[in-house]
Amino acid sequence: MLIATGAAPVKAEVPGIDLPGVMVLKTLEDGRRIKQFLAESRVRQAVIVGMGYVALEMAESLRQLGLDVSMVKPKPRFLPWLEETLADVVYRELEENGVQLHTGCALERIEADANRLKVICSGLESDCDMVLVAVGVTPNSRIAAQAGLDLGPAGAIAVNRQTQTSDADIYAAGDCADAHHVVTGRKTWVPLALRANRAGWAAADAVCGRPVELQGVAGTAVFRVFTLQVARTGLTLAEAGEAGFEPVENWIESRSRAHTQTGAAGIWVNLIGDKKSGRLLGAQMVGKEGVAHRINAPAVALHAKMTVEQFYQTDLAYAPPFGPTWDPCLVAASQLLKKL
Amino acid sequence: MLIATGAAPVKAEVPGIDLPGVMVLKTLEDGRRIKQFLAESRVRQAVIVGMGYVALEMAESLRQLGLDVSMVKPKPRFLPWLEETLADVVYRELEENGVQLHTGCALERIEADANRLKVICSGLESDCDMVLVAVGVTPNSRIAAQAGLDLGPAGAIAVNRQTQTSDADIYAAGDCADAHHVVTGRKTWVPLALRANRAGWAAADAVCGRPVELQGVAGTAVFRVFTLQVARTGLTLAEAGEAGFEPVENWIESRSRAHTQTGAAGIWVNLIGDKKSGRLLGAQMVGKEGVAHRINAPAVALHAKMTVEQFYQTDLAYAPPFGPTWDPCLVAASQLLKKL
Numbered sequence: 001m002l003i004a005t006g007a008a009p010v011k012a013e014v015p016g017i018d019l020p021g022v023m024v025l026k027t028l029e030d031g032r033r034i035k036q037f038l039a040e041s042r043v044r045q046a047v048i049v050g051m052g053y054v055a056l057e058m059a060e061s062l063r064q065l066g067l068d069v070s071m072v073k074p075k076p077r078f079l080p081w082l083e084e085t086l087a088d089v090v091y092r093e094l095e096e097n098g099v100q101l102h103t104g105c106a107l108e109r110i111e112a113d114a115n116r117l118k119v120i121c122s123g124l125e126s127d128c129d130m131v132l133v134a135v136g137v138t139p140n141s142r143i144a145a146q147a148g149l150d151l152g153p154a155g156a157i158a159v160n161r162q163t164q165t166s167d168a169d170i171y172a173a174g175d176c177a178d179a180h181h182v183v184t185g186r187k188t189w190v191p192l193a194l195r196a197n198r199a200g201w202a203a204a205d206a207v208c209g210r211p212v213e214l215q216g217v218a219g220t221a222v223f224r225v226f227t228l229q230v231a232r233t234g235l236t237l238a239e240a241g242e243a244g245f246e247p248v249e250n251w252i253e254s255r256s257r258a259h260t261q262t263g264a265a266g267i268w269v270n271l272i273g274d275k276k277s278g279r280l281l282g283a284q285m286v287g288k289e290g291v292a293h294r295i296n297a298p299a300v301a302l303h304a305k306m307t308v309e310q311f312y313q314t315d316l317a318y319a320p321p322f323g324p325t326w327d328p329c330l331v332a333a334s335q336l337l338k339k340l
Numbered sequence: 341m342l343i344a345t346g347a348a349p350v351k352a353e354v355p356g357i358d359l360p361g362v363m364v365l366k367t368l369e370d371g372r373r374i375k376q377f378l379a380e381s382r383v384r385q386a387v388i389v390g391m392g393y394v395a396l397e398m399a400e401s402l403r404q405l406g407l408d409v410s411m412v413k414p415k416p417r418f419l420p421w422l423e424e425t426l427a428d429v430v431y432r433e434l435e436e437n438g439v440q441l442h443t444g445c446a447l448e449r450i451e452a453d454a455n456r457l458k459v460i461c462s463g464l465e466s467d468c469d470m471v472l473v474a475v476g477v478t479p480n481s482r483i484a485a486q487a488g489l490d491l492g493p494a495g496a497i498a499v500n501r502q503t504q505t506s507d508a509d510i511y512a513a514g515d516c517a518d519a520h521h522v523v524t525g526r527k528t529w530v531p532l533a534l535r536a537n538r539a540g541w542a543a544a545d546a547v548c549g550r551p552v553e554l555q556g557v558a559g560t561a562v563f564r565v566f567t568l569q570v571a572r573t574g575l576t577l578a579e580a581g582e583a584g585f586e587p588v589e590n591w592i593e594s595r596s597r598a599h600t601q602t603g604a605a606g607i608w609v610n611l612i613g614d615k616k617s618g619r620l621l622g623a624q625m626v627g628k629e630g631v632a633h634r635i636n637a638p639a640v641a642l643h644a645k646m647t648v649e650q651f652y653q654t655d656l657a658y659a660p661p662f663g664p665t666w667d668p669c670l671v672a673a674s675q676l677l678k679k680l
Contacts, residue, residue: 194667214653215650221657290632315639319564
């Protein structure tokens with residue numbers, strides 16, 4: 001038996017959450033429902049609750065359709081998994097593209113007001129025609145919990161490196177199940193496409209008797225918002241501290257092309273290392289070009305448990321249209337080494 | 341004492357090589373000389389001798405200035421360090437951009453003909469106004485050879501991981517010196533900017549008494565030609581065979597963006613693995629976008645001496661604008677695994 005029940009959007013339990021015009025986006029059907037609503041109603045203003053990947057991608061889409069877009073979230077930090085200087089670069093990109101950001105505003109209720117909606121938060125009221133609630137996802141693990149199977153982080157179904165649950169005859173794969181983190185060795189829950197897809201293949205192999213040993217995830221992720229690419233891999237400073245490392249981070253600003261080239265844009269790289277072992281623990285990047293695939297070099301380094309010094313010594317590609325002689329990743333590593 | 345004499349263009353020893361209008365491109369001064377010649381003479385047709393990085397980049401530049409461009413090389417294979425299918429993609433790109441390619445044509449002599457030049461090869465005569473000779477570089481190691489220091493591959497000055505020559509009080513760094521290859525562990529000569537620059541820093545550290553231990557190079561390189569990005573890291577199939585591996589290669593064609601995205605372009609990835617150990621030995625890529633930095637993931641994997649299976653398990657970034665769920669590198673690894 002294989003449990004592959006995926007994840008579901010977290011439902012904000014506030015009054016008015018079921019009003020017409022209040023949407024979530026997880027499934028293809030959700031997407032079609034949003035498109036239909038936009039086509040049939042006169043939507044000029046939208047409020048997005050949440051500021052994660054999906055919320056930010058939707059902010060871009062709705063701005064491109066000409067809507068006024070406001071975003072609210074309860075906690076004070078925008079993109080808390082990004083080093084603050086890097087998060088500020090993304091924040092400014094959204095502001096420059098006309099998105100109004102309201103951190104520290106907890107959603108209290110949504111009211112129907114004539115043909116419109118009113119979003120009421122702590123310290124903020126916004127009139128709008130549509131509300132998108134994008135406050136994260138949660139694993140669909142109830143069937144496993146009810147069957148008495150072990151659960152892991154975030155309530156995801158606990159599985160071993162062969163995708164078996166605590167009952168060896170029951171497998172689980174996809175966004176409903178947990179995984180090992182390659183940096184900490186501990187369990188984690190990362191509901192992203194590659195990991196989910198890979199676990200599905202692994203479950204099929206395991207069931208068919210092929211040896212399977214999943215290495216685990218580095219938590220590598222990337223998204224685009226307007227003209228920016230934003231990427232991460234491994235642990236944040238806070239996550240590294242919680243995992244028992246003695247983490248230090250350092251960010252640098254570099255350029256996406258050599259100084260002889262026109263069209264270069266800024267590229268910001270933050271690296272996190274462990275003062276005790278010298279190990280590379282994580283990386284974050286923001287920039288207009290050359291970020292999405294650049295993050296994969298530190299991601300592979302995390303799998304290999306490289307030290308920052310070893311990563312600094314890697315032979316990365318150079319040509320003037322694609323970066324400076326010293327790749328921004330290597331510059332970041334050389335600067336972090338001074339703090340380790 | 342530090343020897344940092346760099347490299348010089350290989351001079352084709354044929355009659356007419358010193359005629360006005362026959363140029364090389366290595367130094368800034370060479371570049372200025374070419375620019376001046378183009379500005380002062382009525383140059384409509386150029387012949388480029390050689391088909392390496394510099395030759396191909398010059399072909400693009402000269403085409404953009406509106407010149408007719410022909411390229412000649414003596415050996416039959418175009419870009420012999422690229423798997424043939426990938427080399428064909430680059431070959432077609434040059435043809436589509438109006439560059440005439442003549443492989444198997446050895447330069448015999450250059451003649452002055454009224455105000456023009458005539459390039460005479462085996463089986464080909466080309467009239468032109470300018471000849472660019474770009475047939476590679478050679479290390480400037482004569483001073484070291486005359487001093488009795490050991491030389492390494494290609495006649496480069498042999499240095500250890502502390503950049504010391506065979507006389508421990510004499511250091512050498514840059515394109516004049518050799519390096520260790522991280523895949524073979526053997527000496528190699530790779531005259532590329534990052535390696536040269538890194539060796540300079542290492543020599544300074546070593547002289548100042550800071551401990552230095554250069555890991556070596558993976559031979560990672562990238563260049564752009566017209567709309568294509570072409571990259572490599574590690575060993576080719578032939579190089580891997582010569583180094584004692586039992587190499588197998590496999591190429592795949594994938595897409596630069598997810599199938600839901602407009603603007604996706606083809607991306608070709610060739611991976612080389614060792615049948616005996618399962619180790620990843622090299623990678624090559626061609627495509628219109630997402631190649632230049634994508635090559636760094638296998639480059640880091642080579643430094644870590646990963647197997648193809650370990651590389652296949654790495655958690656690479658995914659978002660629809662930047663690639664399919666399974667990065668082309670991972671697809672290539674999964675297909676190569678079937679042959680190992």
